Amino acid sequence: MPSAIVRGVLRLIVRLILTAVVLLAAVQLSLMLARGQGGGEAAGADALEVARAIPAGEVPPGLSILENGGGNAKPASWIDEALARAPGSLRIFGLAVLAALATGPALGTLAGRHRRLGLALEGLLSPLFAAVWLPAFWGACLVAWVQVAWWGHPGFADAPGAINDARGLEPWWRALPPAVLVTLSMLGWQVRAVSGGLKRAARAGHVRAAHAQGLAGAGLFYRHVFRNALEAPARCLDRSLPAMLGTQILVEWVLRFPGLGTLLVDSAREAQFPGMLVAGALLAAPSPVFRFLGEMLHAATDLRARRPAALAPDPVGSLT
Amino acid sequence: MPKSAKRQNRRRPRLRRAAGRAAGRLWLGWDPYLLLGCYALVFGLLGAAHILLPSAKAAADGARAWLAPNVSHWFGLDAAGNDLLMRSLRAGAVSLWMALLATLAGGAAGLAAAAAVALGGRDRGYRLLAKLCDLPALAPGLILLFILSAGAGQGFWISVALLAPFVAVFAAGRAAAWFFDWEIAGDVLAARTLGYSRARLVWEHYVPRLWPRVTALAAGILPAVLLAQAGLSFSGFGAGAEAPDLGRVVAEGRAHLFEAPWVAFCPGLMLWTFTLMLAMLGWAVRRTAGEPVVERVF
Numbered sequence: 001m002p003s004a005i006v007r008g009v010l011r012l013i014v015r016l017i018l019t020a021v022v023l024l025a026a027v028q029l030s031l032m033l034a035r036g037q038g039g040g041e042a043a044g045a046d047a048l049e050v051a052r053a054i055p056a057g058e059v060p061p062g063l064s065i066l067e068n069g070g071g072n073a074k075p076a077s078w079i080d081e082a083l084a085r086a087p088g089s090l091r092i093f094g095l096a097v098l099a100a101l102a103t104g105p106a107l108g109t110l111a112g113r114h115r116r117l118g119l120a121l122e123g124l125l126s127p128l129f130a131a132v133w134l135p136a137f138w139g140a141c142l143v144a145w146v147q148v149a150w151w152g153h154p155g156f157a158d159a160p161g162a163i164n165d166a167r168g169l170e171p172w173w174r175a176l177p178p179a180v181l182v183t184l185s186m187l188g189w190q191v192r193a194v195s196g197g198l199k200r201a202a203r204a205g206h207v208r209a210a211h212a213q214g215l216a217g218a219g220l221f222y223r224h225v226f227r228n229a230l231e232a233p234a235r236c237l238d239r240s241l242p243a244m245l246g247t248q249i250l251v252e253w254v255l256r257f258p259g260l261g262t263l264l265v266d267s268a269r270e271a272q273f274p275g276m277l278v279a280g281a282l283l284a285a286p287s288p289v290f291r292f293l294g295e296m297l298h299a300a301t302d303l304r305a306r307r308p309a310a311l312a313p314d315p316v317g318s319l320t
Numbered sequence: 321m322p323k324s325a326k327r328q329n330r331r332r333p334r335l336r337r338a339a340g341r342a343a344g345r346l347w348l349g350w351d352p353y354l355l356l357g358c359y360a361l362v363f364g365l366l367g368a369a370h371i372l373l374p375s376a377k378a379a380a381d382g383a384r385a386w387l388a389p390n391v392s393h394w395f396g397l398d399a400a401g402n403d404l405l406m407r408s409l410r411a412g413a414v415s416l417w418m419a420l421l422a423t424l425a426g427g428a429a430g431l432a433a434a435a436a437v438a439l440g441g442r443d444r445g446y447r448l449l450a451k452l453c454d455l456p457a458l459a460p461g462l463i464l465l466f467i468l469s470a471g472a473g474q475g476f477w478i479s480v481a482l483l484a485p486f487v488a489v490f491a492a493g494r495a496a497a498w499f500f501d502w503e504i505a506g507d508v509l510a511a512r513t514l515g516y517s518r519a520r521l522v523w524e525h526y527v528p529r530l531w532p533r534v535t536a537l538a539a540g541i542l543p544a545v546l547l548a549q550a551g552l553s554f555s556g557f558g559a560g561a562e563a564p565d566l567g568r569v570v571a572e573g574r575a576h577l578f579e580a581p582w583v584a585f586c587p588g589l590m591l592w593t594f595t596l597m598l599a600m601l602g603w604a605v606r607r608t609a610g611e612p613v614v615e616r617v618f
Contacts, residue, residue, distance in 0.1 A: 033472040034472075245463070276466065280467060
């Protein structure tokens with residue numbers, strides 16, 4: 001296990017570096033495309049120059065949520081701006097991940113256990129599956145409309161202070177509607193992934209043999225099926241995370257939530273490459289981290305994962 | 321020998337044999353044709369709607385702007401007096417065709433890359449392709465799409481070109497994994513032992529296995545591509561003002577969300593309906609072609 005952790009940490013470091021490289025490559029390609037269309041002052045720069053300019057770069061007033069304190073004050077830098085927005089995004093992300101972890105694998109396991117119910121079960125879970133295909137931006141529009149029309153809540157538009165300066169549980173309460181949307185966007189997929197993994201495991205030879213010997217019900221399921229399909233619940237979060245983050249970006253932007261997603265979309269609309277790079281890097285960072293956690297959980301729960309990985313043998317490799 | 325037995329043993333003409341085989345295939349495997357018909361219906365009807373329905377400008381009736389949904393205008397009228405149902409149908413056609421083209425182009429490119437690796441037949445090639453396909457998965461696709469869109473701008477073909485590489489990377493990774501698994505299938509091992517060339521191996525043993533899985537993969541990806549494309553155009557990128565798609569129509573409605581909520585709700589509802597319909601069709605295709613349902617053991 002310790003060696004697996006060391007290998008996992010090394011892989012995590014490599015993945016974080018690769019994530020930065022992928023983002024820089026995307027920025028470089030975008031700059032080249034902008035240059036091809038003859039657009040913008042930034043078109044003359046390259047991605048490394050953009051990255052180097054981030055600490056000293058100044059955020060245009062239209063994009064900043066930090067109060068400048070009058071005309072004489074120095075405008076905020078991109079890093080300050082991103083750090084000021086990060087807690088809001090982190091709250092939404094944390095709530096969504098907790099909700100998804102608490103419900104997705106559990107519901108998926110129940111659906112796998114009671115798959116005998118067939119169509120009735122599918123009917124019960126169909127709202128969750130339908131929510132997966134709900135356009136996130138449209139769902140956020142509905143939430144904004146409900147907030148105003150039914151609750152008289154002014155929404156988040158042009159009120160970043162209301163979120164950043166709030167105390168106690170208020171910031172968490174404000175992060176709840178976007179977090180619910182983000183969770184709903186992936187919950188159905190997680191349930192389906194976990195129950196699908198369990199259904200596949202239930203068709204294995206040893207399960208058939210145990211069933212033929214008279215073992216059935218919960219005993220057979222939890223002892224022989226669930227334990228062999230633990231990879232599905234352990235890894236469903238890290239696999240669904242990129243889509244959850246994508247939903248979060250759109251939901252934040254629609255609700256004008258002062259988070260990193262809003263910074264990314266606004267920067268893209270204004271062709272502010274430093275803003276895109278900072279927000280993109282901070283939003284992409286959880287992806288490798290959760291992948292690492294998923295791998296560790298998998299290594300801890302699945303005995304087969306502790307063995308050294310070996311590729312499938314090539315029986316006729318020497319013949320060809 | 322009786323005359324009827326003679327007729328029974330007579331070999332039927334080649335044309336009749338071919339027709340009989342075709343009819344048998346059609347009769348026994350009717351579900352793929354049904355699914356194909358469903359897709360043709362969706363895309364054909366929307367394509368026809370895009371061509372035949374009056375354009376938004378021609379249908380505009382400025383005197384009755386912002387009319388709520390009623391019997392004569394099911395989706396209501398927008399700020400310029402356009403009938404929202406007509407507008408949404410035209411925009412839906414643009415969205416769906418953009419998603420379909422991106423899926424087809426990306427899928428073809430991904431398959432070509434995986435087939436090139438399979439022709440080489442080296443483990444190292446498979447591993448390299450798997451690692452390359454893993455790279456974009458490190459950052460959520462929408463982040464990369466926003467960054468790229470900032471430089472590329474708007475346009476129908478620009479959106480297709482931006483979305484297709486993501487489909488290609490996904491398809492290449494999946495196809496390479498299938499090819500790698502098939503390397504040790506019984507018939508492939510026999511063919512390799514008999515000294516088949518890699519090209520013949522790929523053509524005769526991999527391609528026939530590939531079509532059902534590729535169809536299922538494309539059908540599964542299509543609604544996700546549609547959602548990503550709609551999200552992009554809602555945020556100000558996508559097809560542009562010349563050929564507005566559903567994301568853009570919803571974004572226009574968002575500006576009047578509290579005065580005239582139907583301007584955002586109705587096109588959004590149509591988008592959700594299309595996405596759900598494609599997702600269910602994709603599920604049916606997967607169950608028919610890719611992963612047929614296997615009976616429950618207990």
